[in-house]
Amino acid sequence: MTTFTVSAADMEPIALGGAFLGTGGGGDPHIGKLMARAAIEQYGPVRVIDAEEVSDDALCVPVAMMGAPTVMVEKLPRGDEAREALTQLETFLGRKADALICIEAGGLNSTIPFAVAAATGLPLIDGDGMGRAFPELQMVSFTMHGVAATPMVIADEKGNSSVINTISNQWTEKLARAQTVEMGGAALVAIYPMQGARMKKGILRNTLSLIKEVGETIATERAQNRNPAEALIARLDGRRLFTARVVDIERRTTGGFARGKAILKGVDADQGRSFSVEFQNEFLIARDGEGTALATTPDLICALDADGGLPITTEQLRYGLALSFIGMPSDPQWRTKAGLDLVGPRYFGYDQDFVPLEQLTKAA
Amino acid sequence: MTTFTVSAADMEPIALGGAFLGTGGGGDPHIGKLMARAAIEQYGPVRVIDAEEVSDDALCVPVAMMGAPTVMVEKLPRGDEAREALTQLETFLGRKADALICIEAGGLNSTIPFAVAAATGLPLIDGDGMGRAFPELQMVSFTMHGVAATPMVIADEKGNSSVINTISNQWTEKLARAQTVEMGGAALVAIYPMQGARMKKGILRNTLSLIKEVGETIATERAQNRNPAEALIARLDGRRLFTARVVDIERRTTGGFARGKAILKGVDADQGRSFSVEFQNEFLIARDGEGTALATTPDLICALDADGGLPITTEQLRYGLALSFIGMPSDPQWRTKAGLDLVGPRYFGYDQDFVPLEQLTKAA
Numbered sequence: 001m002t003t004f005t006v007s008a009a010d011m012e013p014i015a016l017g018g019a020f021l022g023t024g025g026g027g028d029p030h031i032g033k034l035m036a037r038a039a040i041e042q043y044g045p046v047r048v049i050d051a052e053e054v055s056d057d058a059l060c061v062p063v064a065m066m067g068a069p070t071v072m073v074e075k076l077p078r079g080d081e082a083r084e085a086l087t088q089l090e091t092f093l094g095r096k097a098d099a100l101i102c103i104e105a106g107g108l109n110s111t112i113p114f115a116v117a118a119a120t121g122l123p124l125i126d127g128d129g130m131g132r133a134f135p136e137l138q139m140v141s142f143t144m145h146g147v148a149a150t151p152m153v154i155a156d157e158k159g160n161s162s163v164i165n166t167i168s169n170q171w172t173e174k175l176a177r178a179q180t181v182e183m184g185g186a187a188l189v190a191i192y193p194m195q196g197a198r199m200k201k202g203i204l205r206n207t208l209s210l211i212k213e214v215g216e217t218i219a220t221e222r223a224q225n226r227n228p229a230e231a232l233i234a235r236l237d238g239r240r241l242f243t244a245r246v247v248d249i250e251r252r253t254t255g256g257f258a259r260g261k262a263i264l265k266g267v268d269a270d271q272g273r274s275f276s277v278e279f280q281n282e283f284l285i286a287r288d289g290e291g292t293a294l295a296t297t298p299d300l301i302c303a304l305d306a307d308g309g310l311p312i313t314t315e316q317l318r319y320g321l322a323l324s325f326i327g328m329p330s331d332p333q334w335r336t337k338a339g340l341d342l343v344g345p346r347y348f349g350y351d352q353d354f355v356p357l358e359q360l361t362k363a364a
Numbered sequence: 365m366t367t368f369t370v371s372a373a374d375m376e377p378i379a380l381g382g383a384f385l386g387t388g389g390g391g392d393p394h395i396g397k398l399m400a401r402a403a404i405e406q407y408g409p410v411r412v413i414d415a416e417e418v419s420d421d422a423l424c425v426p427v428a429m430m431g432a433p434t435v436m437v438e439k440l441p442r443g444d445e446a447r448e449a450l451t452q453l454e455t456f457l458g459r460k461a462d463a464l465i466c467i468e469a470g471g472l473n474s475t476i477p478f479a480v481a482a483a484t485g486l487p488l489i490d491g492d493g494m495g496r497a498f499p500e501l502q503m504v505s506f507t508m509h510g511v512a513a514t515p516m517v518i519a520d521e522k523g524n525s526s527v528i529n530t531i532s533n534q535w536t537e538k539l540a541r542a543q544t545v546e547m548g549g550a551a552l553v554a555i556y557p558m559q560g561a562r563m564k565k566g567i568l569r570n571t572l573s574l575i576k577e578v579g580e581t582i583a584t585e586r587a588q589n590r591n592p593a594e595a596l597i598a599r600l601d602g603r604r605l606f607t608a609r610v611v612d613i614e615r616r617t618t619g620g621f622a623r624g625k626a627i628l629k630g631v632d633a634d635q636g637r638s639f640s641v642e643f644q645n646e647f648l649i650a651r652d653g654e655g656t657a658l659a660t661t662p663d664l665i666c667a668l669d670a671d672g673g674l675p676i677t678t679e680q681l682r683y684g685l686a687l688s689f690i691g692m693p694s695d696p697q698w699r700t701k702a703g704l705d706l707v708g709p710r711y712f713g714y715d716q717d718f719v720p721l722e723q724l725t726k727a728a
Contacts (some may be wrong), residue, residue, distance in 0.1 A: 092456075092527075160535050162543075163456075163527040171524050178542035179526075 003053065003123075004209075006046040006114060013215030017108030019311035020214050020232070021207075023300050025258075025282030026107015026133030027065060027253045028313055046117040048124050048208050049099070058067070058098035058198035060125060061086060061114045064109045066137065066154065066176060066259045067186030068281065081188035084117050086157040088331050089190040092151055092163050101123045101199065103140060103191065105207035106133035106282075107313070108339035120160075127203035131331040132300050134343055135257055135281040140170035141331070142192050143200035144338045152176065152191035156183035181256045204331050218309065223240045227309045229324045232302075239361040241286055241305055241325035242270045249317050257281055260318050267306070276293055277301065277325070279314045284348050286325060295327035296350070298334035298343045299357040302326045327357045366419065367487075368573075369409040370478060372401045379577030380494035382474030383675035384569075384578050384596070389622075389666050391429060392677055397475045403482035412488050412572050413463070415564050422462035422560035423490060425450060427480045428473045430501065430518065430540060431550030432622045432645065445552035446480045449519040453554040456515055456527050464488045465563065467504060467555070469571035470497030470646075471677070476552075491567035493556070495695040496664050498707055499621055499645040501540055502533035505695070506556050509566035509704045513662015515549030516540065516555035545620045562630070568695050582673065591673045593688045596666075603725040605650055605658050605689035606634045607670055613681050620625040621645055626681050641665065641689070643678045644657030648712050650689055659691035660714070662698035662707045663721040666690045691721045 006014065015033035021027065040046060053058045054060060063082045090096050100120075102113045105128040117124040129140030137149055149172035155161035162179055165283060166172045172191075194202070217235060221228035244264035251260030259280050267275035274289030283301035286294045295301050303312040306322035333339050335356065341347065344354045370378065379397035386393065404410060409578030418424060427446045454460050464484075466477045469492035483487040493504030501513055513536035519525035526543055530536045536555075544551045558566070580632050581599060585592035596602060608628035623644050630637035638653030647665035650658045659665050667676040670686035699720065703712065710720045 088529075158535075159531040160539060161529045162539060165452075165525045167523040171522075173528065174546045175524060175543055178546040179539055182538045182542045 003049045004045060006040070006048055008040040010212065011036045011040070011111065011114060013219055014208075014212050015111050015215065016218050016311065017211035017213065018106055018217030019313065020218065020302050020304070021211055021300070022106030022110070022133040022311070022313065023282045023302050024279055024312070024314040025135065026104055026109055027107055028315070029111045032108045032115065036111050036114035036118065039115040043118045043121065046114050046124055046154065048126050051125055051127055051200050051203055051205055054099050054196040054199060056195065058196035059093070059095055059193060060099045060101055060131065060196055060199040061089060061097045061190055061193050062101040062103040063113050063190050064103040064110055065186060066189050067180045068253050068256055077194065080119070081155045081157055082112055082190070083119050085161065085188045085190040086116060088119070088155065088161055088163065089151065089153040089193060092153065093193060097122060098196075101192075101203065102128040102208060104128055104130040104133045105204070105211055106130070109133065110211055123206065125199065125203065126208045127205045128207045129202070131204040131207055133282050137173040139343050140192065141204055141333055142194065142202040143169045143342060144333060147192055147194045147198050147202055149192050151193065151311045152189055154179050154183075154187050154189045156187045161167060177256050182364070185253070185256060204333070218311070222309045223293040227304065227306070227324065229304055229309070229326055233326060236328050238326045238328040239357055241301070241327050241361070242266060242273070242275050243268050243322065244270055244275050245322045246317055246319055250320060258314060260314065264323070267322055280348060281314070283314065285345060285350055287325070291305070293352060293355070294360055295357050296345045296352070296354055297348060298330040298339060298354070300328040300330060302328065317356065327361065329357055367411060367413045369411055371409050371661055372404040373574065375400045375404070375475065375478065377583055378478070378572075378576050379475050379579065380582050380675065381575035381577065381579030382470055383677065384582065384666050384668070385575055385664070386470030386474070386497040386642050386675070386677065387646045387666050388643055388676070388678040390468055390473055392679070393472055393475045396472045396479065400475050400478035400482065403479040407482045409486065410478050410488055412490050414449045415489050415491055415567055415569060418463050418489060418560040418563060420559065420561035423457070423459055423557060424463045424560055424563040425453065425461040425554055425557050426464055426493065427477050427552070427554050428467040429476055429550060430553050431544045432617050432620055436648040444483070444638055445519045445521055446476055446554070447483050448482070449517040449525065449552045449554040450480060452517040452519065452525055453515065453557060456517065457557060461486060462560075465567065466492040466572060468492055468494040468497045469568070469575055470494070473497065474575055483611070488572065489563065489567065491569045492553070493566070494688065495568040495571055495698075497646050501537040501555065503707050504556065504568040504695055505568055507533045507699060507706060509559045509562065511556055511562055511566055515557065516553055517698040518547075518551050518553045520551045520681065533711070541620050549617065549620060553567045557661070559728065560717050566605045568697070581674070583689065586673045591668065591670070591688060593668055593673070593690055597690060600692045602638065602690045602692040603721055605691045606630060606639050607632050607686065607688045608634055608639050610681055613683060622678060628687070631686055644712060645678070647678065649709060649714055650691070657716060657719070658724055659721050660709045660716070661712060662694040662703060662718070664692040664694060666692065693721055693727065
């Protein structure tokens with residue numbers, strides 16, 4: 001992989017790819033795209049660099065939005081909270097950041113770091129901590145590599161902020177989540193400050209390139225009036241899960257998360273069958289009408305509008321919408337014991353072990 | 365007033381006076397007394413200085429416990445969290461503290477600062493921010509004088525902490541309260557860092573001397589087998605409210621507070637009458653059986669065990685306990701519009717205006 005630059009126009013496929021790999025969550029990347037475009041137009045393009053280009057003693061900092069995507073849709077960031085969070089973290093550490101990181105290669109957090117990178121002139125590293133979106137702070141590859149989430153800074157659009165120091169990344173999640181809820185359900189964070197050497201061990205590589213490519217694939221397919229599902233499955237080693245229409249949707253925003261469940265009736269090849277998908281910000285488990293799992297976290301469950309072919313987030317789910325669901329294998333790190341302890345089905349309260357998507361879909 | 369030193373033995377009357385002026389809340393000073401005694405025995409006596417002895421550019425810092433007293437009874441502080449919070453605040457400010465302050469002259473927070481003062485060798489200023497105990501962070505005279513609660517540090521016994529910066533003292537309360545709840549319901553804080561000049565304008569003077577004197581009065585009276593109520597009323601310009609026995613008590617620990625209500629039946633001179641007291645950590649309103657207020661916040665409502673004469677905190681209320689309730693006028697600052705906006709009956713959700721204790725008891 002080599003360094004590449006990202007223009008304002010490039011934010012279009014990046015937001016599209018980010019929405020897809022957001023697995024239904026992570027917030028609508030559209031808002032972050034607008035922020036990133038404005039910042040790039042004002043300050044110039046963003047440089048995305050390969051992890052190997054970063055020196056071992058460089059200070060690398062992920063910047064991200066934290067909270068319920070349902071809230072972010074209505075509570076727009078002012079635009080400079082993430083940069084403010086970064087600045088405060090730099091002040092606390094007594095040192096300037098050398099490079100930025102995307103905490104998750106999906107949703108709003110796949111676009112917001114571009115806005116901060118443009119505004120600060122810092123390069124963004126080609127990679128992320130999830131290879132998708134996940135709902136909680138500790139759910140990053142960095143946790144598996146012993147990187148501490150703190151000191152971190154959390155800031156809201158009103159001007160409130162905290163520097164948090166904790167004894168574990170799970171405690172970071174607890175304390176930062178409570179702040180997020182008080183701050184109105186969404187906040188911006190600068191977190192997991194780490195040296196280049198540790199970043200290189202923990203980061204999931206080249207996922208920003210991947211996001212851009214996914215977005216370009218979706219755009220190209222749609223331009224030719226094809227649903228991008230088939231091309232994406234081929235590119236991402238994915239599996240077709242089902243095509244179905246939403247017949248019931250329940251959702252609640254509790255504890256700073258958008259949680260819920262959708263019931264769907266099959267259409268086209270899946271006519272006559274039933275399905276369900278459950279989510280906590282992101283899609284976590286997809287089942288058939290008998291309750292048999294078709295795909296579970298940490299494998300990716302992504303949805304495309306069956307008609308238009310655009311990625312659909314959980315907050316866009318509504319009665320009558322027809323969707324193509326696609327499953328994709330997660331990064332091998334997530335399928336280890338340590339990975340499944342952090343993000344496996346049991347962590348989220350489902351009474352079942354993780355079975356790789358490839359086996360589940362073969363059985364079905 | 366002059367400087368005086370506080371020995372380990374002096375902590376006995378200070379804890380006793382602090383329990384009385386804690387108006388039923390602020391946590392049992394006993395725990396703080398044990399911490400202070402141990403610290404004084406290890407490091408030497410504490411110097412309590414008059415506010416005028418502090419230079420205008422000195423850094424003065426209140427240290428305190430935050431949370432539900434009901435929790436503190438079971439979740440003992442490790443002993444050095446408050447000092448740790450102070451050290452972190454000093455690091456953040458890039459400056460050492462010159463003097464410590466009691467945030468409230470009542471409950472646990474009237475004794476804990478002595479432990480920190482002994483351990484750090486810093487003097488403690490003779491005064492506090494309430495002249496009693498109150499349940500929320502912004503409820504201090506300093507708020508009325510424009511002193512910001514932040515930057516503040518909040519720390520728990522496990523090793524988690526946050527540096528909080530907010531746009532108002534009400535926001536500090538919201539964000540720090542959420543952290544307190546996540547930290548298990550109680551935490552230690554270093555807060556309201558202020559220069560000597562502002563301290564002198566805002567602090568309620570000589571309340572540590574008063575606490576000690578109140579404690580000594582209680583001890584002297586009890587030693588002579590007298591209930592201290594009468595002597596305290598004379599010394600503090602207080603009013604006898606009623607003597608009654610608890611016949612019903614409801615309590616709940618919600619949002620980091622110990623809330624509840626006690627129903628009492630009069631004894632002795634009040635035989636045949638009914639009363640009630642409501643509390644949020646502290647006693648906030650006392651009424652007769654017809655619901656007519658006898659005393660309301662911010663005036664002080666204090667309870668003594670009718671038999672033994674010891675101060676009783678809300679968490680010690682239990683069925684059958686007979687209590688002497690005493691009212692005392694609050695500091696004149698609390699009776700202003702600004703003061704009542706912060707701590708008047710309407711702030712706590714009672715549908716009535718503040719009427720000074722002197723008028724209420726004259727009417728009764």
